[in-house]
Amino acid sequence: MPAPKNPFKADLANGEMLYGCWAGFGDPYATEVLATAGFDWLVIDGEHAPNDLRSISAQLAVLSGKHSHPVVRLPMGEDWAIKQVLDAGAQTLLIPMVESADQARALVRAMRYPPEGIRGSGAALARASHFSTIPDYIATANAQMCLLVQVETVDGIAALDEILEVEGVDGVFIGPSDLAADMGHLGDSSAPPVARIIKDALSRIAASDKAAGILALDHATAQKYAGCGAQFLAVGIDVVMLAQTARATMAKWRDDG
Ligand SMILES: O=C(O)C(=O)C[C@H](O)[C@@H](O)CO
DSSP: OOOOOOHHHHHHHTTOOEEEEEEOSOOHHHHHHHHTTOOSEEEEETTTSSOOHHHHHHHHHHHTTSSSEEEEEOSSOOHHHHHHHHHTTOOEEEEOOOOSHHHHHHHHHHTSOTTTOOOOOOGGGOGGGTTTTOTTHHHHSGGGOEEEEEEOSHHHHHTHHHHTTOTTOOEEEEOHHHHHHHTTOTTOTTSHHHHHHHHHHHHHHHTTTSEEEEEOSSHHHHHHHHHHTEEEEEEEEHHHHHHHHHHHHHHHHHHHO
């Protein structure tokens, strides 16, 4: 019995359009609610949301068997952290601030068991192997690993062509907020210089053998990014959805009664 198939990795390779959403409450109950919406992928965000290994593991558990595929984002691409979340059962990682092909190659190796990589062998006690009930897990896990690297700085954009050549990278996600900040347009990813770079980057990624990904919170921008070649397209953040809906609801009753 092999490691579980990664449907998200397969759908990316088949050119499927995949719509995602950020899961930012750091809570399995909220992520389970979000999964009822039917998004193709959900980002369990360990970079900007209050997540730790326990909360990430709990969210992986509630998403097991559901349509929404869990994409775990780590704060940074550290080998030890990658080892922990893969053992917890993550198969798809989104790693921020990737700025070189060497960095991307190191991430590929960190996600794979030897001889292809350096992932520590601890599957015997890991949720990933269903606690040793998948006898062939370590022999078959590498093929199901899906690596999404975030290119979101001026240096990262400059290295994009080399990053696109790295075997084992499945997708490249352009981080509009951080890219705008690094370009001197903090808080404004719609600034013309930033928009031009994003458009060019998405089209170059889409023209490669990798999938292009990005996040947009308004429909028009998301459609524009899709038109530029974005294939895994995040179209919302759960925290923002709740905050905006709650405030609008109170404002309406305060105004209309
Ligand atoms: O740079 C970006 O934009 C991203 O990487 C996405 C953000 O981190 C996301 O949390 C929305 O702000």
